[in-house]
Amino acid sequence: xxxxxxxxxxxxxxxxxxxxEAIRSILPLCDEVVVSVGDSxxxxxxxxxxxxxxxxxxxxxxxxxxxKEGGRILAIETDKAFDEVDPASTWAxxxxxxxxxxxxxxxxxxxxxxxxxxxPQVEGLLFKYRHFFGSYDYVGDSRTWYKNEIRIxxxxxxxxxxxxxxxxxxxxRKLRVKRVDATVSHYGWVKSPEKQAVKVNNxxxxxxxNDKEKYEKRKVGEAFDYSVVDSLERFTxxxxxxxxxxxxxxxxxxxxxxxxxxxxxxxRILYWVEKRTGWRPFDYRxxxxxx
Numbered sequence: 001x002x003x004x005x006x007x008x009x010x011x012x013x014x015x016x017x018x019x020x021e022a023i024r025s026i027l028p029l030c031d032e033v034v035v036s037v038g039d040s041x042x043x044x045x046x047x048x049x050x051x052x053x054x055x056x057x058x059x060x061x062x063x064x065x066x067x068k069e070g071g072r073i074l075a076i077e078t079d080k081a082f083d084e085v086d087p088a089s090t091w092a093x094x095x096x097x098x099x100x101x102x103x104x105x106x107x108x109x110x111x112x113x114x115x116x117x118x119x120p121q122v123e124g125l126l127f128k129y130r131h132f133f134g135s136y137d138y139v140g141d142s143r144t145w146y147k148n149e150i151r152i153x154x155x156x157x158x159x160x161x162x163x164x165x166x167x168x169x170x171x172x173r174k175l176r177v178k179r180v181d182a183t184v185s186h187y188g189w190v191k192s193p194e195k196q197a198v199k200v201n202n203x204x205x206x207x208x209x210n211d212k213e214k215y216e217k218r219k220v221g222e223a224f225d226y227s228v229v230d231s232l233e234r235f236t237x238x239x240x241x242x243x244x245x246x247x248x249x250x251x252x253x254x255x256x257x258x259x260x261x262x263x264x265x266x267x268r269i270l271y272w273v274e275k276r277t278g279w280r281p282f283d284y285r286x287x288x289x290x291x
Contacts, residue, residue: 001117004089004155005030006081009097010038010063013047015199018187019097020051021242026093026101027055029109036061036081059084068209071164078161082153089155090117091125096165098188099151102240105182112180113152123159123170124177125152126287133189134226135254136239136247140189142231142263142271147280150177150287151184164207167286177287185240192252196224226254230262231271 005026012019027033036059037045048058061080067073078094085092091113095101101109109125116122131145132138150168153159153175162169169175191199197220208215239247263271274280 001091001114002032002086002089003030003091003093003113004085005033005093005095006036006078006085007033007095007097008036008038008061008077008081009040009044009048010061010077011040011042011202012044012097013040013042015202016191016195017097018100018243018246019044020047021100021240021246022095022097023048023051023056024242025103025240026095027051027053028103029093029101029106030055031089032057032086034059034081034084036077036084038063038077057084065209068206069211071207073206074165075161075163078165082159082161083157085155087155087157091152092155093152095151098186100185100187100240100243102183102185103242108181109152112178112182116178120154121176122178122290123154123156123175124150124168124287125180126177126289127151127180128183129186130183130235131186131189132235133229133232134256135252136187136190136243136250137235138232138254138256138258139235140229140231141233143267143274143280143283144230146286147283148179148285148287149184150175152180162286174286174288176290178290185243187243191224193223193226196226197222200224226256229256230267231258232256233258 009019023033033056035048035056037048039062063073112125126148128148129146131140133140149166153168159168159170200220204218205215208218270281
């Protein structure tokens with residue numbers, strides 16, 4: 001059973017993506033990792049080369065910035081990287097540049113890949129998510145954040161990235177998946193307020209870049225306002241080992257009163273239900289779970 005990994009990145013240095021940590025977190029699980037490096041202006045290629053692993057295969061991509069509508073450009077770049085994956089592989093692990101796997105989950109991930117390798121009905125594996133916000137001490141615990149997403153797929157080139165690269169489709173339908181007892185740590189909302197503002201504005205340009213009026217309305221100022229979050233809880237676990245050095249370099253302060261909630265009536269009820277039952281009513285599922 002051959003396992004590939006794949007990701008894409010552009011201007012990781014400028015926008016302070018933890019892409020080294022992301023790639024290193026999947027390397028122990030993979031026989032090869034394809035990294036599609038976009039036309040960067042900040043030394044991203046050299047950054048990826050610094051990992052210096054024989055498993056890594058770097059490809060090069062020129063982004064079509066005319067496709068900045070609804071984040072579609074992100075799905076296209078995901079597909080470019082996936083198309084470079086060895087078709088002889090059984091599974092392909094997808095990681096985005098601000099996501100990191102935890103080493104404690106490797107046994108469960110390996111076991112799930114082995115268990116379902118011979119069953120073509122299983123087209124992907126579904127991971128839990130933990131979304132950090134503001135600092136490495138807080139995670140989002142409201143419906144704002146998606147709870148699950150596919151991060152391992154068959155190395156079947158009929159599978160395509162969907163919309164803004166959050167999920168996948170095969171011939172237009174949702175993938176059939178099995179759950180894996182593993183969690184992706186998402187660090188896309190953990191930066192200094194100044195760096196977060198730069199990153200958010202770039203991300204929004206990928207959605208509204210072709211509509212200057214919409215982009216200007218959603219553009220944030222020089223420092224991102226972390227107080228806009230609806231609900232957070234304290235993180236009491238242990239971060240992945242690959243994040244420890246980055247966490248030690250944190251150079252800003254963020255404190256949040258976790259008792260403060262910013263919900264409307266409906267969301268407050270739904271939050272209460274989820275906290276007490278673990279069930280998230282009316283949750284959108286970007287996949288079909290096999291029983």
